[in-house]
Amino acid sequence: MAHTERKLFTSVQLGALTLKHRVVMAPLTRSRSEQPGDISGDLMLEYYTQRASDGGLIVSEATPISITARGWFGAPGLYSDAQVAGWKRIVDAVHAKGGSILSQLWHTGRSSHVEMTGGPAPVSASVNPEYWDDASHLVSAPSGWVKSSPHRALEISEIAGIVEDYRKAAERAKAAGFDGVELHGGNGYLPDQFLEDGSNHRTDAYGGSIANRSRFLLEVVEAMVSVWGGDRVAVRIAPNGSWNGMSDSNPHALFAYLVEQLNRFGLAYLHIIEPRVKGNVVIAEGQASIAAESLRKIFKGKIVAAGGFEPDTAEAVIEKGDADAVAFGRHFVSNPDLPKRIEKNLPLTDYDRDTFYTFDAHGYTDYQVYEDRR
Numbered sequence: 001m002a003h004t005e006r007k008l009f010t011s012v013q014l015g016a017l018t019l020k021h022r023v024v025m026a027p028l029t030r031s032r033s034e035q036p037g038d039i040s041g042d043l044m045l046e047y048y049t050q051r052a053s054d055g056g057l058i059v060s061e062a063t064p065i066s067i068t069a070r071g072w073f074g075a076p077g078l079y080s081d082a083q084v085a086g087w088k089r090i091v092d093a094v095h096a097k098g099g100s101i102l103s104q105l106w107h108t109g110r111s112s113h114v115e116m117t118g119g120p121a122p123v124s125a126s127v128n129p130e131y132w133d134d135a136s137h138l139v140s141a142p143s144g145w146v147k148s149s150p151h152r153a154l155e156i157s158e159i160a161g162i163v164e165d166y167r168k169a170a171e172r173a174k175a176a177g178f179d180g181v182e183l184h185g186g187n188g189y190l191p192d193q194f195l196e197d198g199s200n201h202r203t204d205a206y207g208g209s210i211a212n213r214s215r216f217l218l219e220v221v222e223a224m225v226s227v228w229g230g231d232r233v234a235v236r237i238a239p240n241g242s243w244n245g246m247s248d249s250n251p252h253a254l255f256a257y258l259v260e261q262l263n264r265f266g267l268a269y270l271h272i273i274e275p276r277v278k279g280n281v282v283i284a285e286g287q288a289s290i291a292a293e294s295l296r297k298i299f300k301g302k303i304v305a306a307g308g309f310e311p312d313t314a315e316a317v318i319e320k321g322d323a324d325a326v327a328f329g330r331h332f333v334s335n336p337d338l339p340k341r342i343e344k345n346l347p348l349t350d351y352d353r354d355t356f357y358t359f360d361a362h363g364y365t366d367y368q369v370y371e372d373r374r
C-alpha cells in the first residue's frame with residue numbers, strides 16, 4: 001500500500017484540535033518529575049520534545065490534581081505555580097515542533113499510600129478492604145513499591161471539593177498553555193472507582209444505579225468543560241478493564257449509559273482503552289468486549305483507540321471506521337520518532353519494561369531516533 005493512501009497519515013479534526021496524522025502518543029506515567037515538588041524539569045522537557053511531531057498529538061502522563069490525589073511517586077503534578085511553570089516549558093517545546101499536547105488529569109483514589117497523600121488515608125467511592133489486602137496492587141512511593149494504604153469512603157459533602165480540584169487543575173493546564181485536558185477515567189482510578197459496582201457500594205446519589213455511579217465522572221467532565229469548552233476536553237475510559245482490582249456486574253449497560261451522557265458535552269474525543277489484542281485474538285479479561293467497535297454506535301464524536309496496537313492494526317481500525325486515531329503507549333516509550341517510523345515503514349525499537357518507572361535518563365531519553373541508532 002502506498003504511504004499516501006494510509007489513513008493514519010491523513011489529517012483529522014478532534015474538536016478544536018487539528019492533527020496532520022493520527023498516531024497519538026498515549027498518556028504514559030514515567031515518574032521522572034523533579035523532587036521535591038513533583039515538578040516537570042529538564043529531563044521531562046527533553047523527553048517530550050523528542051516525542052513531539054508536526055501535527056501530532058501528545059497526551060501527557062497522568063498528572064495529579066492535588067496533593068491528596070497523588071498515588072505514584074515521581075508523577076508530575078498540576079496544583080502548584082512551580083508545576084505550571086515546569087509544564088509551560090514542555091508545552092512551548094511541543095508547540096515549537098508543530099504538535100499539540102493535552103494534560104491528563106488524575107486522582108488515584110484508593111490506589112495510593114499515606115506516603116503519597118501527605119498523611120491522610122486515600123479516598124474512594126466505598127471501602128473495599130480486599131483492595132489494600134491484595135499485594136498485586138502496589139503503589140510506587142518514596143520508600144519503594146508498597147501495598148496501598150487502607151482507604152476510606154468520601155463523604156457526600158466532600159465530593160464537590162474534589163470536583164473543584166479538577167476544575168482548578170483544568171485552569172492551571174490553561175495557564176501552562178496546554179491545548180486542552182483529558183480526564184483519566186479508566187484503569188481503576190477515582191472516577192472509575194465511582195463508576196463500577198465492584199468498587200462502588202454507596203447508597204447515596206453517587207451509588208447504586210448506573211446513573212448515580214456515573215454522576216461523579218460526569219460532574220468532573222462538566223467542571224473541565226466549564227474551563228475549556230467541550231471541544232478541548234477529552235475523556236479516557238477502560239470499559240474492559242479488570243486491572244487494578246476493577247469489576248462491574250454489567251459493563252455493557254454502564255458504559256453505554258456513560259458514553260450516551262458524554263454526548264452532551266461535544267468533547268474533542270473519547271479515548272477508549274481496548275482489551276488486549278494478541279494477533280487477532282482479543283483477550284477480553286473475562287468480559288465481552290465493549291470497546292471502540294460497540295461504543296462507536298453510541299458516541300457522536302471522535303474516538304481515539306488505544307491498547308495493543310501495531311502499525312497495521314492501527315491502520316485497520318481506522319480503515320474499518322471504528323476509530324479516528326490510535327494512541328500508542330509502549331512503542332512511544334522506545335521510539336521517540338514513532339509517527340515517522342510508522343509512516344516510512346521503519347523497524348521499531350523494543351522497549352525495556354524494567355525502566356518504565358525508574359527515575360533517570362536511562363530508558364527514558366536515551367532511546368534514539370531511527371537515523372541515530374547504533
Ligand SMILES: Cc1cc2nc3c(=O)[nH]c(=O)nc-3n(C[C@H](O)[C@H](O)[C@H](O)COP(=O)(O)O)c2cc1C
Pocket residue numbers: 026027028029030060061062104184186187236273306307308309327328329330331356357
Ligand atoms: C509505562 C506506562 C505508563 C502508563 N501510564 C498511563 C497514564 O499515566 N495514564 C493512562 O491513562 N494510561 C497509562 N498507561 C496506559 C497506556 O496509555 C496505554 O493505554 C497502554 O500502554 C496500552 O497501549 P500500548 O499497547 O500501545 O502500550 C501507561 C502504560 C505504560 C506502559
